[in-house]
Amino acid sequence: MAGGFSPQLLEEIRARVDIVDLVGQFVNLKRAGENWKGLCPFHAEKTPSFMVHPKKGIFHCFGCGVGGDAFGFLMRQDRLQFPEAVRVLAERAGVALPTERRTEGDGQREALFKTMAQASEFYQDALWNRPEGEGARRYLDSRGIAPEMARRFVLGYAPEGWDHLLGFMKGRGVTEEQLVQVGLVLPRQTGSGFYDRFRGRLLFPIKDGQGRVVAFGGRAMGTEDPKYLNSPETPLYVKGQTLYAFDLAKPQIREKNRALVVEGYVDCLMAHQHGFTETVAALGTAFTASQLGLLRRYCDEVITFFDADAAGKKATQRVEELLEPGTQGLAWAVNRTGTFGDGSALRLKVALLPSGHDPDSFLRKEGAQAFTQRIGEARSLLAYAVETAIGEENTTAPRGKATAFARVALILAKVTDSQEATELARDAALKLGVDPTQLWIEAQRLQGALRKPAPATAPAPAGVNLPSAERDLVSLLVQNPDVRAALLPVLVEEDLAHPALRAILAALKTVTAESPEALMPHLPGDTERGLLAALLVEERAWPDTTPLIAEYLKRFEMRRRARQIRQVSQAIAQAQASGDPALPQLQAQLSDLQRQAEELRELAARPN
Structure with a gap:
């Protein structure tokens, strides 16, 4: 995958790029010891399992198994080809690229x-x-x-x-x-x-x-x-996957841990002009789940703005846009330990503006202080939608009460924040004059009916279903330079059965790199890069490697003899069939190899 770039050039770029800074543009990272942790940008999760290791210059998700270096991250995040990712990071790092290196089509x-x-x-x-x-x-x-x-x-x-x-x-x-x-x-x-x-x-x-x-x-x-x-x-x-001014707002969204979402371009500009630089626009009235997922990587709170007259209708519409049925069961159900199953759900709020106003007109008329006050008074979007659903029905009549009950249950069926869902169910039940358990059961029934079927095959984390002995060997190779120096000269690809482990071994043997992390650009695909990242972040405490090296050397020598015996045996069979005069020499060679193999087995059986 090195794409014609020299290993030295790629390593220079990799060394100059701060991977925490790079990934932090897309993921809200928090320090975890020497490393950084956040929600994975490549699969949906509620508990952070995505790690960035600045010393190694790599990232790895323990949930979905993806991993790699700065090049691999940018390729996945921005859907770039490798040469494009190299050029972007080279420009970022101030590294000059060879002008003659261009292939037709890659640009x-x-x-x-x-x-x-x-x-x-x-x-x-x-x-x-x-x-x-x-x-x-x-x-x-x-x-x-x-x-x-x-x-x-x-x-x-x-x-x-x-x-x-x-x-x-x-x-x-x-x-x-x-x-x-x-x-x-x-x-x-x-x-x-x-x-x-x-x-x-x-x-x-x-x-x-x-x-x-x-x-x-x-x-x-x-x-x-x-x-x-x-x-x-x-x-x-792609309209539904892009937010206006997101490139400008990202640093402040991360710093303030919130995003302000408006509808129009001018609304967004005016908000920035008045100091609300964490503002983005949804590029239309529809705010998509993909856009919400993008913001979720950077903050825990999203505030949107509605005209007071249209707030109820818009809140209900926005809930429909953003809360999609999932593949799991009721996400906010209390588990057997009595605690909630999620702890990092995004908070969606609505700030109400006076009738006839949008953020642009309100800011120009009332100013930043009044806008700040409206933000401080923002309420839960879900609570507003539930309140609207109840308020629009005549709950004093049996039919109106039943309709309101059904509308509220449908909203609750899509809620993923356990704390908020419980509070909503309790408050709605009080207003409707029903038992909260009834709402709970109905929401659970509706969610079962709405639930999307899970994908037939979910991506397995790198490292799953690997032969343990082979995995241990490659892990030892990537983590210990002495082991690499001793074993790489005698190892061949046939010593490993798993294709991804074979690819890592081939890169270790053929690429001159200062560290195993620098092998990332030379691996053929995401599976191999994810596996290498998984091996690098293990940081296993190996015992004295001297006896391990000796044991591996004996094992590989026995395998080499076994391969030679198979090859000579096949040659003997062919010689017998064709009457080849070299048959006696082949038979003598086979006897010699069998004797050597027996001596190796006896040596291996002796206690150290």
């Missing part, structure tokens, strides 16, 4: 990122440096958006006209096919050719977690329809 995705970056530069130039951007600049001023904030969010302007961007990008050598791929141009309805998607609009670049432009949101500055025109989904951009 296609990188070329699309470059196309989006060039388009963003074009739009920024049109906003700030061209006469046609004057109207957009006046619009920003009318909305109270400070120039420095607009520049921080790299806002731009798409000039009126059909092919301004198209002509500019062609002059930069960008093909029409690439522009179509990233959604910047559209085919003409009549005739041939293409035209600019965005025309006469203020543009909000949408970036990924690495700060790379992946899409644009275009706002009309007059009465044009639609009010907002957004990029389509592309190879770089």
